[in-house]
Amino acid sequence: MTRLLLASVLALAAGGAFAQDVVRIGTEGAYPPYNFLDDAGNLDGFEIELGREICARAQLTCEFVQNDWDSIIPNLVSGNYDVIMAGMSITPERDEVIDFTQDYYPPTASAYVARSPDVDVTAATVAAQSTTIQAGYIATTGATLVEYATPEETVAAVRNGEADAVFADYDFLVPIVEASGGDLAFVGEGVPLGGGIGAGLRESDAGLRDALDGAIAAMKADGTLNALLGKWFPGEEPPSYDAATQ
Incomplete structure (x- = not known):
């Protein structure tokens, strides 16, 4: 020893x-x-x-x-x-x-969350936290990327209409969706990153x-x-x- x-x-x-x-x-x-x-x-x-x-x-x-x-x-x-x-x-x-x-x-997978289940995330305006792998991925998809300094701001952007969807770690988004009372929902398939x-x-x-x-x-x-x-x-x-x- x-x-x-x-x-x-x-x-x-x-x-x-x-x-x-x-x-x-x-x-x-x-x-x-x-x-x-x-x-x-x-x-x-x-x-x-x-x-x-x-x-x-x-x-x-x-x-x-x-x-x-x-x-x-x-x-x-x-x-x-x-x-x-x-x-x-x-x-x-x-x-x-x-x-x-x-x-x-x-x-694990990253995921999209939006207010409408009909959002086409490949053509939408998507919020992501700056300098994250999620922001890097959105920049390659053809969607319009809007970056924010904090994760809370990315979700707020969807709520206030600045973005159609947010793209972030699935486990970060789960409690937010659950607490939204149906105002927010997962859209599309998860994307494995990292x-x-x-x-x-x-x-x-x-x-x-x-x-x-x-x-x-x-x-x-x-x-x-x-x-x-x-x-x-x-x-x-x-x-x-x-x-x-x-």
Whole structure:
């Protein structure tokens, strides 16, 4: 056990990510149920609870930092925090700029929501959050893309008639549709995008990445991650991992 602990410490030190006493995690705080502000103004959500468990397992002292989505990668790269946990899908384009852990939310579909079930999303005006994989996809479809800084603004654009539909993560849209009293509905088929959601890090922080990766893998293997996914994304078929394949 002592040799294993020493090896872990040396590996973390080699990554160059632990000169500071606290690992800072950047999150948006505006994308429920992944991350959001509760009624008291505190960060809460799936990624907040998950991040705390990951840090406890990796024996790291961590704190969360709220940051707007459109500058979340630049502020990681510039050193304002050390990790991103903000509903960020793993894509080849992002992986050219930063590094990622393995996914902690499996690949899933994005979806359209509109006020009318008759909307032709291929010819409509579609709202999406800026610099997301959803915005990138809409730009290729022939629809008119309108981008907004926050996810709440994309939904508001549909409600107030600025857009015909919104395109976003399915699990973000589900509670919004359910709470709309029939005013909003899913339209068309889901669109699989991205390689799941993972934690983003600077390319130079290999030791920190490995520490987080180990904790995520352990949570997949013992079922803890599936329990958190079921808690924050309830439904008939919540997202989950098969421990036997990890």
